[in-house]
Amino acid sequence: MVSQKRALVLLSGGLDSVTALAWAQQQGYFAHYGLSHQVATLSAISGSRLTDLGDIPQGRDLSSLSETIAPTYVPNRNMILLAYAAAHALLGDAMHLIGGWNAADALNYPDCRDSFLASVEQTLRLATLREFTIVRPLIHDDKPAIVRRALALHAPIHLTWTCYLGEALACGKCDACQLRIKAFQEVGVIDPVPYAITIDWSQCRPYSELNV
Numbered sequence: 395m396v397s398q399k400r401a402l403v404l405l406s407g408g409l410d411s412v413t414a415l416a417w418a419q420q421q422g423y424f425a426h427y428g429l430s431h432q433v434a435t436l437s438a439i440s441g442s443r444l445t446d447l448g449d450i451p452q453g454r455d456l457s458s459l460s461e462t463i464a465p466t467y468v469p470n471r472n473m474i475l476l477a478y479a480a481a482h483a484l485l486g487d488a489m490h491l492i493g494g495w496n497a498a499d500a501l502n503y504p505d506c507r508d509s510f511l512a513s514v515e516q517t518l519r520l521a522t523l524r525e526f527t528i529v530r531p532l533i534h535d536d537k538p539a540i541v542r543r544a545l546a547l548h549a550p551i552h553l554t555w556t557c558y559l560g561e562a563l564a565c566g567k568c569d570a571c572q573l574r575i576k577a578f579q580e581v582g583v584i585d586p587v588p589y590a591i592t593i594d595w596s597q598c599r600p601y602s603e604l605n606v
């Protein structure tokens with residue numbers, strides 16, 4: 395292997411970040427991941443439904459979503475994660491941070507937007523005097539585009555988890571589940587993740603038949 399670019403991937407285990415990891419591997423990055431202890435940092439931030447894991451909105455009509463901050467927004471989460479990740483990356487001599495930020499999340503999560511990420515990239519360069527890059531391969535992708543990309547990259551979709559609730563089965567009703575199900579239906583593939591409710595997959599092909 396010749397001059398692999400060292401990168402740190404911010405991996406939550408969701409479809410977006412796993413797709414970003416698969417992309418990084420395809421692009422020849424030598425990818426580090428495994429920052430699980432940062433979860434403890436997030437749990438210290440109260441006031442968000444995502445960190446409190448209580449009262450997650452379910453069954454919302456997502457067609458009426460407007461450009462407002464999502465109730466599951468964790469205050470300043472990405473600034474915190476990127477600061478930690480950058481420190482880890484530097485210690486590992488990696489100059490690239492890679493994540494699954496995308497066009498769908500940008501609508502309701504201001505710290506997922508390209509303008510924010512470009513700003514942090516500049517800040518990290520000033521802070522470290524290194525040519526840091528925040529690589530965002532999915533930044534223009536909506537959810538169906540991410541599913542298509544994940545399938546094309548043979549990302550392990552069956553191992554990903556998107557539901558906001560911490561149950562054994564995905565709820566199928568929270569915003570994240572609804573967006574994911576709609577994306578798979580649009581692409582015409584059955585989501586391999588098990589759901590607690592019955593989903594209409596009648597127009598979709600089984601994931602297992604896709605030679606993944």
Ligand SMILES: [Zn+2]
Binds near residue numbers: 557564
């Ligand atoms: Zn859910």
